[in-house]
Amino acid sequence: MKKFKIAIAAIAFLLGLVWVVTPLPSPLFLGDYSTLILDEEGEYLRIFLNSNEQWCFPPSEEPIPEKLVKAVILYEDKRFFYHPGVDPIAVIRAIIQNAKSSERLSGASTITMQVARISRPKERTILNKLLEMVQAVKLEIRYSKEDILRIYFTHAPYGGNIIGYKAACLRYWGKEPDELTWAEAAALAVLPNSPSLINPVAGQEQFKEKRDNLLKKLLDEGVIDEETFELSLMESVPGGQVPFPVHAPHLARRMENIFPGRRVRTTIDMDIQTLAEELAREHAANLQRYGTDNVAVLIAETRTGKVRAYVGSQDFFDDERLGKVDGVIAPRSTGSILKPFLYALAMDEAIILPDSRIKDIPTYYGSFSPYNADMEFRGLVTARSALINSLNVPAVRLLYTYGIYEFYSFLQVAGMTTLFRTPDDYGLPLILGGAEGRIWDLVALYRGLGNSGDFSGLIVLEGDSLEPGNRLISPGACYLVLEILKELKRPGSEYYWHQFSNQWPIAWKTGTSYGHRDALAIGVSPQWTIGVWAGNFSGEGNPNLMGSRSAGTLLFSIFNSLPKNPKLAWFKKPALDLTEVELCAESGYLAKPECEHKIIRDSPRTVKTLKICPYHRTLFLNDDETYQVCSMCWETGEYREVDRLVYPPEVVQYLKERGQSFRAVPPHNPDCPTLSFDNPIEIIYPVEGSRILVPRDITGEYQKVIAKAAYSVEKSELYWYLDDDFIGATLDRHTMPIALETGRHTVSITDSEGHTKRVNFRAERK
Ligand SMILES: [Zn+2]
Ligand SMILES: [Zn+2]
DSSP: OHHHHHHHHHHHHHHHHHHHHSOOOSSSSOOOOOOEEEOTTSOEEEEOOOTTSOEEOOOOOSOOOHHHHHHHHHHHOTTTTTSSSSOHHHHHHHHHHHHHOOSOOOOOOOHHHHHHHHHSOOOOOHHHHHHHHHHHHHHHHHSOHHHHHHHHHHHOBOSTTEESHHHHHHHHHSSOGGGOOHHHHHHHHHTTTSGGGGOTTTTHHHHHHHHHHHHHHHHHTTSSOHHHHHHHHHSOOOOSOOOOOOOSHHHHHHHHHHSTTSEEEBSOOHHHHHHHHHHHHHHHHHHHTTTOOEEEEEEEETTTOBEEEEESSSOTTOGGGTTTSOTTTSOEEOTTTTHHHHHHHHHHTTSOOTTOEEEESOEEBTTBOOOOTTSOOOEEEEHHHHHHTTOHHHHHHHHHHHOHHHHHHHHHHHTOOOOOSOHHHHOGGGGGTTSEEOHHHHHHHHHHHHTTTBOOOOBOBTTOOOOOOOBOSOHHHHHHHHHHHTTSOOSGGGGGGGGOTTOOOOEEEEEEOGGGOEEEEEEEOSSEEEEEEEEOTTOOOOTTOOIIIIIIHHHHHHHHHSOOOGGGSSOOOOGGGEEEEEEETTTOSBOOTTOSSEEEEEEEOOSSOOOBOSSEEEEEEOTTSSSBOOTTTOOTTOOEEEEEEOOOHHHHHHHHHTTOOOOOOOOBOTTOGGGGSOOSEEEEESOTTOEEEOOBOTTSOBOOEEEEEEESSTTOOEEEEETTEEEEEEOSSOEEEEOOOSEEEEEEEEETTSOEEEEEEEEEOO
């Protein structure tokens, strides 16, 4: 009796020991899964191999298709739902069978035991089988039957590098599990136990035989009917593999780096993505004939900021053309693409309205002197025309007035992430493409313009949301600028878009970077914001590269192909954010009594006031109208009051060149004592009466002489004349390069107050 007790205790101890020394692997699976990148609807954009080069989808909560469950249970483990992890009936039968024959150990393995085995594959020995049994019981204690099935289907091997039923369905038939036929379910059921069957050369016949046997069992058990059985037999077993789709590969790669092994649902719309990819590829093929290799496209929804298409390059796999570079986030020169924001901000600051005239004259900021693409100066242009024609001089002058720090900080807060230098470092060229930007950021910026000035960015992960409330420009100013950008001339046949009633308006702008390295076009409608870049990832310039032609044409072929919501055809006028003001028709600034023609225009509601028309003036003239006079020099009562449009002389010259005629404005009475009052202008160089030797450079070319002036009024312009011809305006640092011929010359400088200083000197070229 005592011995018996000891024996029982010993067995209990041994069992306990086995229980303790065979813990469940923790974690059960190492979680080495494929990264799945999905579009908004759950369609696959891209599927990545896991770190073991396997296709193994991460676990999901989707139900396992019933066909597959029935087929597997019938094939592997009939009593699965009734046993505790180990099937005693199957074990006894296996022992008898194995005792009878000398063949290797077979059968008796339940689905639960297989889960234990595939979680940490080991050699198939009796001892290991016993360990699996213990672990299976433990699994049954910890997990429900449904969980165990799900774990099994997610991790079972299906041949080659395919793990799990989902990868198998997609890889063998290109379909989702719930679309499986009975023949396909049966084929999948037999694979995990002999995955080498999938070998297309050797295994095909054997594979079909095993599958058909299982189908017969399903028929015998009454799971399928005779007709289904017959039809199923006619289906072939899979031989090869269906390649996985590749869409938005650059975005997919970014997401895989951030969320490896996860299922990542993006905001991409497969239809729009496919459309953009096709159009980008076609367009790039055209550009490539003229030496431009690469194209990138980003499309977002204006209202939600959701990215709907992301084309990093025209062809991810074109290594010769550096197709793996992501043109959506690679920083490139911005060209003129930032100008609209400056105009909108300047409207909020009451510096200009669309009709306000801005000077377009040679202007020197120290050594920096902007010029327009056509190398011409127009004297005065409306802000509207300056923006439509993307003139550089008015934009630089506007930036100077608005403030480079203010504009820089706007760009930062609005979401430009590539301002690596300081505002001083960029200087005024910032507005001409001095800074680099990402298409991603620029599309976000334009979307802000179309989103009533709320710059809340873009999202690409489904479920993310944007936080509104980053309003940096008033809805009124945004609207006025969008109305201007709508009028930009479209490229090619799009030029006549107004004449076609089926054409949709879009506010858009182009940019061409220095050296023709980058062509940009960005457009925004209430529904879509589209960014297009064309250029060479190698950085090589190309004279054929122009914003409108190289990028604009693709912008419009995309915009015209996108689905349109008629309710979002064009921006609604933000009536509450605009107020009517009376402007002078000639200057575009607030009208005053002297102004001849007046117009009513919209203005953003702002606390600041637009300046009053500077060009209409009441002149006091002597009787002959040969001199202007003032209270210091008129004889009592002997003057006439005349209202005149008086443009400053520095613009008159250019307006005349463009065919405008003016009544000359008489000079001030030379006998007037005010003219000898303190003069804030001082000419430092050349000196009165001096003789200047025109210098040459090392090649022998004559160089310009740098004239210098001092001006005691800060932030104001000086206007320079050489021999009475206007040669330029200076700001801040009053230095002016002058080309001099041999002979006598006069340099004269005036300011906007009417002060004048002049020097006479002689130049010699030797
Ligand atoms: Zn006026
Ligand atoms: Zn006077």
